[in-house]
Amino acid sequence: MKKITYAQLTARNSSKLKSKLKKAVVGIAGCGGLGSNVAIALARIGICKLILVDFDVVDPTNLNRQQYFVEDIGKRKVDALLEKIKLINPFITLETHHIKLTKKNVQTIFKEVQIIVEAFDQVSEKAMLINAFGGKLFEEKYLVMASGLAGFSSSNSIKTKKLSKNIFVCGDNKTDFMEEGVMAPRVMIAAGHQTNKVVELIDKIF
Amino acid sequence: MKIFFEYLGLLHIEGIKNKSFIDVKENITAAELMTELQIRKEHQKFVSVFINDKEKSRNTVLNENDKVKLFLPTGGG
Numbered sequence: 001m002k003k004i005t006y007a008q009l010t011a012r013n014s015s016k017l018k019s020k021l022k023k024a025v026v027g028i029a030g031c032g033g034l035g036s037n038v039a040i041a042l043a044r045i046g047i048c049k050l051i052l053v054d055f056d057v058v059d060p061t062n063l064n065r066q067q068y069f070v071e072d073i074g075k076r077k078v079d080a081l082l083e084k085i086k087l088i089n090p091f092i093t094l095e096t097h098h099i100k101l102t103k104k105n106v107q108t109i110f111k112e113v114q115i116i117v118e119a120f121d122q123v124s125e126k127a128m129l130i131n132a133f134g135g136k137l138f139e140e141k142y143l144v145m146a147s148g149l150a151g152f153s154s155s156n157s158i159k160t161k162k163l164s165k166n167i168f169v170c171g172d173n174k175t176d177f178m179e180e181g182v183m184a185p186r187v188m189i190a191a192g193h194q195t196n197k198v199v200e201l202i203d204k205i206f
Numbered sequence: 207m208k209i210f211f212e213y214l215g216l217l218h219i220e221g222i223k224n225k226s227f228i229d230v231k232e233n234i235t236a237a238e239l240m241t242e243l244q245i246r247k248e249h250q251k252f253v254s255v256f257i258n259d260k261e262k263s264r265n266t267v268l269n270e271n272d273k274v275k276l277f278l279p280t281g282g283g
Contacts, residue, residue, distance in 0.1 A: 034283040119283050123216075126279040127252035130261060147215050147279035161214075163277060164259045173215050177282030187283070 151180030
């Protein structure tokens with residue numbers, strides 16, 4: 001494999017970020033359409049460490065929006081995503097958990113992170129992450145969620161909105177995958193919003 | 207008493223203008239407010255409650271002029 005330096009990888013980054021990305025640890029809750037896109041975008045800009053959590057394996061129906069290849073089908077998503085990220089950013093530290101996140105394990109798994117990216121499919125899992133500790137988890141950490149990225153209606157209806165001091169939500173807050181399907185373009189827009197909010201927070205935290 | 211009320215996500219509440227002051231009973235909890243607003247029981251368990259920009263338990267008692275936000279995320283990811 002060809003060798004590069006960390007300085008080369010981050011040469012085109014905003015100079016405001018400088019060493020801040022080297023200190024950031026971000027948790028990715030779900031490595032599907034949102035999570036795989038957010039993780040790869042953060043890896044590309046030189047984030048220090050990601051904690052990837054997903055209980056699932058790659059399925060052919062994932063390929064319309066998730067950052068996996070046909071050869072990945074049947075692999076654990078966390079393992080396939082780790083392989084992809086290492087090909088882009090050899091300097092990153094990755095911790096993977098092939099497990100279902102619950103209110104019992106989320107605090108332990110994400111103990112080290114400053115920011116959690118909520119990238120689940122199911123409403124029940126999204127709600128679990130906010131409600132797990134009656135808000136206590138997010139007194140010190142930030143949560144960047146997604147809600148409303150289905151279908152193919154206007155790109156411009158996807159926004160980043162502040163829900164509380166430490167919780168943000170990206171999406172149109174309307175469209176639901178059960179009714180409108182879910183496809184790469186709007187999933188990637190929402191994932192882009194989430195990633196950019198993470199970068200803004202990293203700049204603010206460090 | 208009056209509270210400032212906002213709802214987001216999959217919630218559709220008939221007859222209530224979003225982001226407006228509404229009248230509620232004294233000492234009402236967020237959970238009771240959801241029932242008063244006829245939010246379906248199966249949805250209530252997934253609704254997050256924010257009071258004055260902080261995530262709070264649904265058993266929190268509301269006070270005059272509280273900013274109350276209810277959020278039910280949509281699915282997909």
